[in-house]
Amino acid sequence: MDTFSTQSLALKAQKKVLSKMSSKAMVAVFADDTSTQVLDELYRASKEFTRSRKEAQRVLKDLVKVAVKVAVVLRAGRLGADQLAQLGHFRRRARSLAMTAVSFQQVAFTFDRRVLAAGLLECRDLLHQATGPHLTAKSHGRINHVFGHFANGDFLAALYGPAEPYCSHLQRICDGLGRMLDTDSI
Numbered sequence: 001m002d003t004f005s006t007q008s009l010a011l012k013a014q015k016k017v018l019s020k021m022s023s024k025a026m027v028a029v030f031a032d033d034t035s036t037q038v039l040d041e042l043y044r045a046s047k048e049f050t051r052s053r054k055e056a057q058r059v060l061k062d063l064v065k066v067a068v069k070v071a072v073v074l075r076a077g078r079l080g081a082d083q084l085a086q087l088g089h090f091r092r093r094a095r096s097l098a099m100t101a102v103s104f105q106q107v108a109f110t111f112d113r114r115v116l117a118a119g120l121l122e123c124r125d126l127l128h129q130a131t132g133p134h135l136t137a138k139s140h141g142r143i144n145h146v147f148g149h150f151a152n153g154d155f156l157a158a159l160y161g162p163a164e165p166y167c168s169h170l171q172r173i174c175d176g177l178g179r180m181l182d183t184d185s186i
Helices: 006-020 024-030 033-050 053-075 081-106 113-134 137-150 153-159 166-182
Strands: none
Touching (some): 053 137, 113 137, 113 153
8 A cells, every 4th residue: 555645745845844944034924023022032041041052042943943843733634632632731731831930030039940840841741742743753852952941940040040131031031921921822
């Protein structure tokens, strides 16, 4: 039996083409202004923490590639009922985590890096479950890279610490997350 499928080939081509275009200009096409501002601040905070422009760019590029590929798979209707339920759970958990992050920033002395790190790792696992066989091992590695970076306890402690420039980055990230929560875009 021949396993060739034009639809499968087209989906692979879309994912490949879109993954090659994961530049800042492409983010602007797929995301709104608030999302791009949050991503820009995450990049700046990552660059400050890692002291490496290249590593910060890689993390954000991986994040964009994963988001685009998940959107393509979702749009193509490739996810089953269980996977759609997992993706819904991921979205609810991500929204809850965004509220927690904003709350930690707004209320002094409430920050707990273990809570944020555990939530980010839970989101990572939910995304792995939802996308399962629809993404390549390389894409699953990108998911691990992105969530591993942002769930790093030292990164979170620096971001929520009193030192500049992290305070400014965190303020702008949380302002953007707040707007995204208000418009239900997260």
